[in-house]
Amino acid sequence: MSARTSKSRFTRPASLSIALGLAAASAFAQYPGQIVKKDKGAPELRAIAVLEWTGDEGKPKTSRIVPITVYDGQALQDGGVYLARPQPLALTSEVEYQLERNGAAFGLYDIRTAGQEQGSWVGYGHWKPLPSAKPAAPKPILDDGFDPNDDKPVLHRKHQGNAGSSDSGASHPAADPDRPTLHKKTSDDSPGGTPGNDSNRPVLHKSTQASADSSDGEHTESADPNRPRLMRGKPTGNGPDVLPSLMGLPAGMHQAVAVSDARNRPVHPWNYTWANPEDELKMKEDLENIARKALDLTPPPAPKTKRVTAKAHAKPAPPPEAPPPLIDEKFRVFELAYGSGATMVFSAHTDGPAKEQRFVTLIAQPDLYGNALVLLKNVTDGQHLDETPRMHLIDAVDALADNRGELLFELRGATQRQFALYRVLRGTAEKIFVTSGGEYGIAPGE
Numbered sequence: 544m545s546a547r548t549s550k551s552r553f554t555r556p557a558s559l560s561i562a563l564g565l566a567a568a569s570a571f572a573q574y575p576g577q578i579v580k581k582d583k584g585a586p587e588l589r590a591i592a593v594l595e596w597t598g599d600e601g602k603p604k605t606s607r608i609v610p611i612t613v614y615d616g617q618a619l620q621d622g623g624v625y626l627a628r629p630q631p632l633a634l635t636s637e638v639e640y641q642l643e644r645n646g647a648a649f650g651l652y653d654i655r656t657a658g659q660e661q662g663s664w665v666g667y668g669h670w671k672p673l674p675s676a677k678p679a680a681p682k683p684i685l686d687d688g689f690d691p692n693d694d695k696p697v698l699h700r701k702h703q704g705n706a707g708s709s710d711s712g713a714s715h716p717a718a719d720p721d722r723p724t725l726h727k728k729t730s731d732d733s734p735g736g737t738p739g740n741d742s743n744r745p746v747l748h749k750s751t752q753a754s755a756d757s758s759d760g761e762h763t764e765s766a767d768p769n770r771p772r773l774m775r776g777k778p779t780g781n782g783p784d785v786l787p788s789l790m791g792l793p794a795g796m797h798q799a800v801a802v803s804d805a806r807n808r809p810v811h812p813w814n815y816t817w818a819n820p821e822d823e824l825k826m827k828e829d830l831e832n833i834a835r836k837a838l839d840l841t842p843p844p845a846p847k848t849k850r851v852t853a854k855a856h857a858k859p860a861p862p863p864e865a866p867p868p869l870i871d872e873k874f875r876v877f878e879l880a881y882g883s884g885a886t887m888v889f890s891a892h893t894d895g896p897a898k899e900q901r902f903v904t905l906i907a908q909p910d911l912y913g914n915a916l917v918l919l920k921n922v923t924d925g926q927h928l929d930e931t932p933r934m935h936l937i938d939a940v941d942a943l944a945d946n947r948g949e950l951l952f953e954l955r956g957a958t959q960r961q962f963a964l965y966r967v968l969r970g971t972a973e974k975i976f977v978t979s980g981g982e983y984g985i986a987p988g989e
Contacts, residue, residue, distance in 0.1 A: 587805030589614040589944050590622055590633045591951070592640055592666075593937055593962065594652055594801045597793060601650060601670060605789035608652060608666040608801060610634055611951070611962050612942055612976055619942060619964070619976045623664050630657040633803075634666040640801035644938065646812040646948070648673060652801060655785040663979075667785040792955075800938045800951060813939040813948050815878040815885045822913070827874050829915035830889040834903045837922050838893055840867040870894050877939050879948040879967055885909055886967045888936050888950065898925040904934035906950070906965065906972045918972040919965070929956040937962075942976070949975065 591611045598604030610622030610633035626632040634657035642650040654668040789796075817823045835841050842864040869891035877886045890904040901924045910916040923931040932954040939948035942964055950965040954977070964976040 587616075588632075589805075589942070590638075590640070590803040591940055591942050592622060592633060592801040592803075593951070593953070594640070594642055594799050595789060596670075596797050597789065597795055600797070601672065603670060606652075606667070606670060607660075607787070607789040608634070608640065608654065608668065609962070610664065610666070611978060612964070614943055621978055623978060627664070631664050634664055638803055640803045642670075643800045643802055643940065645814055646939065647810055649799075658787055660787075660790065667787055669785065792960075798937050798953070800940045802940065804944070806944075808941075808944075811941065811946065811948070813877045813879065815876040817876075817885070822909075823876065825913070826876075826885075826887060826907075826909060826915050827889070830874065830887065830905055830907060831869060831872075831891075833905060833907075833915065833917060833920075834869060834889060834891055835866055837903045837905075837920060838869075838891075838901045840869070840893065842866055868894065870900075873936070875936065877948065877950070879939060879950075880946070886950075887915065890934070890936060892933075896925075900925045902933045904936070904952075906967065908967070908970065916970070918967065918970065925957075929958055932956040932960065940964075 590613045593609045593611060594606065595609060596603035596606035610625075610631055612619045613622045613625045613633055614620070622633040623631055634654055636655055636657075638654045640652045640654070641648050642652060650673060651671040652668055653671060654666040656668070657664055657666045659665070870893060872891040873889070875888050877888070878884070879886050885908060887907045887909075888905070889907070890902070892900050892902040894900070901922070904919075904921040905917055906919040907915045907917045921931070921934045923933055933956075935953040935955055937951040937953055940951050941947060942949050942951075947966075950967065950972075952963050952965065954961045954963055962978045963974050965972050966975050967973075
């Protein structure tokens, strides 16, 4: 895919920068194998995470960020363990993530501390609004006393550009000995012969990198100067640590994609626009029927009516039963690459107690005949979630920085969870990455 060339709408104050070559010596003991020093043209790191919070958007009651992947220019690394010393590189203090929904930014999240929850690293920090451009101050209107209706002659000074002409003579403003003039400071005006030695002259200092402000050894950053950093720009400064606030998986928890990258990339919306709105309704209806069949929710066939004689009165056929309802039904349509067509994700579950509920998630595309073609089907129930987890769609995200979106799912079981990226290409939905690297989360048929 071609690289993005247009400018982003704003410049983020902190993001990713590549320095893997500098970390080669220190990383050798932790990651065995041949270490190849990257050249100056090596691609920057790109981290993908999921922000989880409760409460209002922008002002959450509790929040945390879960690292998913770090793309090092060659492969997707597990963000939860990549260069962990002790916390992973993706959760280094002062790293800033951009929050995205459907490819558009809607906030920033700065990491302050990191810790472990149930054996997995998560980060805690502050939610910040997007920077907005300040309107330019209106230019003041100066009253020069000129009245266009006044017929009195007015004496004007010659323009400064004509000051060196032969006819300027004594009328040049600088020729007035009583007129104050503004001179630039020379080397003779300050002690030592240089203007920098003026003790009364203000000096602008650059701020230094803020150190980690956590007193807990588990949260303290490594002092290794060769360790790559996932940020650029000046830090926000020292402040109080952010204590862990969001624990477990509470009801009403929200999720959003978070991206940290060294480059400012243009906005790439993932939503698909249908040429005919009726096509969207038909596709949704097709996927609802497929989901009901997968969940065994199709109503039984209507009983056949018996033949009656002419003397008997024929009873009207009973009306067909309404299909059972689909609970928490979600239907989203994406255009994962420009001109790639529609990719649909449908999910729902049955009613009833939690252990008796059944769940379905479908990834599909329209076929040549205008019907829904299922690329991936995930079906499970409340008693087998740790064997076959429930697939919950987070959003689409460009994890490989190639201008193509992947589908990010949470694979949630009864006692554990993972996150997985699926790439939809040439009529297939392939899982290209799963956190923790385990076999948990394998959907039937994969």
